[in-house]
Amino acid sequence: MVALLVVLSAVFFVAIALTAFGGTTTPTAAIVPRQSQATVAQTRPATEIVAQRGQVRLQLPISQSRLTAIGYHSAGAGALSLQPVGHQANEGLVQRVVHGIFGGGGGSPKWYQLAGGGTSALDVGAPIGSDVYSPVDGTVVAIRPFVVEGKAYGSEIDIQPQNAPSVIVGVTQLVADPALAVGTPVVSGATKLGRVADLAVVERQALARYTNDAGNHVTVELRAAPVLATG
Structure with missing residues (x-):
């Protein structure tokens, strides 16, 4: 009887030792490889106006979860100045002092003034492959290649806003969605226009100064719509 108790005790302690030190047959969790930026599930952006001019209010075209930074600079001839919404994160000393004394300068989102000044071009940063959504309600009126140094890198999409047909909203530096065509109606923050293209391979991106990546x-x-000849 004593011998039996000794054997049972030994078996009991061996079982405890195997459990404590990983001797069980419980399977370990499988290692799942990280998804690339282009395959990670993405969501539409929440409603957030980032700039405006007159009746045109520009919705953030990138999901907030993918956004890296917002910047403004001067665009080419014919581009209209935009009024940024939010506050300038890299404002100068004088502006900071004025806002410190009289208030103001706060709000969301934060944005950066890029080299050269001006606010006629709105850069919305995101990793390559991030979904891009329409910044306004309207209709696609043109889709053409976006050309840099004689080579096409993605597309340029022109949208005529529903509430301001006298202007055109141009969105560039993206790979257009194959389902998109001239005449396609688009909804602000809901209709996918395409995905962020990689322009950092051909030119340095000024926005990179304020992001943790290449600044794509x-x-x-915003430009005046062309006047069609009559008669």
């Missing part, structure tokens, strides 16, 4: 982005501009 989409650019949004």
